[in-house]
Amino acid sequence: MTTAREIHLVRRPNGLPTSEDFALVDVRLPPIVDGQLLVDAVLLSVDPYMRPRLDSDQPLDAPMLGGGIGRVIESRHPNFATGDLVRHGSGFRDRFVSDGTGLTALRPDPDLPLTVYLHALGGTGLTAYGGLLETGALKDGEQVFVSTAARAVGSVAAQIAKLKGCYVVGTTGSPEKVAWLRDIIGLDAVIDYKMQPLDNAIAAATPNGIDVYFENVGGAHMDAALPRMNVRGRIPVCGMISTYNGGGEGVHNLFNMIYRRVRMEGFVATDFAHLGGSFTREMTKWLKDGSIKYQETVLNGFEKAPEGLIGLFKGQNLGKMLIRIAE
Numbered sequence: 001m002t003t004a005r006e007i008h009l010v011r012r013p014n015g016l017p018t019s020e021d022f023a024l025v026d027v028r029l030p031p032i033v034d035g036q037l038l039v040d041a042v043l044l045s046v047d048p049y050m051r052p053r054l055d056s057d058q059p060l061d062a063p064m065l066g067g068g069i070g071r072v073i074e075s076r077h078p079n080f081a082t083g084d085l086v087r088h089g090s091g092f093r094d095r096f097v098s099d100g101t102g103l104t105a106l107r108p109d110p111d112l113p114l115t116v117y118l119h120a121l122g123g124t125g126l127t128a129y130g131g132l133l134e135t136g137a138l139k140d141g142e143q144v145f146v147s148t149a150a151r152a153v154g155s156v157a158a159q160i161a162k163l164k165g166c167y168v169v170g171t172t173g174s175p176e177k178v179a180w181l182r183d184i185i186g187l188d189a190v191i192d193y194k195m196q197p198l199d200n201a202i203a204a205a206t207p208n209g210i211d212v213y214f215e216n217v218g219g220a221h222m223d224a225a226l227p228r229m230n231v232r233g234r235i236p237v238c239g240m241i242s243t244y245n246g247g248g249e250g251v252h253n254l255f256n257m258i259y260r261r262v263r264m265e266g267f268v269a270t271d272f273a274h275l276g277g278s279f280t281r282e283m284t285k286w287l288k289d290g291s292i293k294y295q296e297t298v299l300n301g302f303e304k305a306p307e308g309l310i311g312l313f314k315g316q317n318l319g320k321m322l323i324r325i326a327e
């Protein structure tokens, strides 16, 4: 018999989640039997998509749905050995028993930090890569606008667009993040959406219009981008974070899609599983040669997971939000 800790949702949030909506719960785990393995969490991924789930899909008084990287500490499963690293979607649990369902072995490149496998080389990177290149059908040298451009998905999308020779405009929410995007990432124009009216700022920053708007925010961002779309423009819709806690501005400018023949299409990361091979090869190269840069906010301690999730909606993270439980 061994023990574990779990983060449970104990109350559905009203708007922005608070720490009282979550509880840290001690549980006992049975000994593993044939076909099972015991996994210790190493890193947890904290993502905006978790917020809408708290309103219905996430069961109450059960571990938060989510995923991360863990290490096998005991195995009676033929496909996993003690010491193996695995990617999992087994929720916010610092130790768990598994029959292998939903686990994939991870063999990280020794020249890259493990954390990149939860962002640039993980689901967020694949989302940016597939959303921009496949759904957005990006062509070299086009005019690109990326919202939330300093964050996990947006920063990768913006940098891939720069690698493809595009003119790239991004929005973000603080002077520090504006400076990172402008001076380190080298975007052509950066807008602090909290400091100026978006419609004027986006119009001024896109003198040749927008061919691809990589949408992460929705609301006022979408409204300001629509009148700037070029004929046959594409809007790959990755997320609409401004709406996840309820409220947010409505969109009034959708009529611009008609005469400009704009295509808007949503997608989820799993749509791009078929791109996994080329994505892993290209992203590994870009990370190693420094063409793709990233930021991370790593909170140490399993119990920090709710704080990490709440922080996403206050803009407290610099890049991907992660929870480290073990080295």
Ligand code: NAP
Pocket: 046, 047, 048, 049, 123, 124, 127, 148, 149, 150, 151, 152, 153, 154, 171, 172, 173, 174, 177, 216, 217, 237, 238, 239, 240, 241, 242, 243, 267, 268, 269, 270, 312, 313, 314, 315, 316, 317, 319, 320, 321
């Ligand atoms: P993230 O790194 O977790 O960061 C979230 C950031 O969003 C915040 O730090 C804040 O940054 C910004 N934000 C929060 N509330 C906002 C608001 N009301 N208005 C404007 N910006 C706001 O985010 P991420 O993982 O890159 O996710 C970005 C978007 O992609 C989200 O909409 C998410 O749901 C979506 N996504 C979709 C998929 C998919 O499969 N379709 C997969 C992953 C993510 P600043 O204020 O500093 O800009």
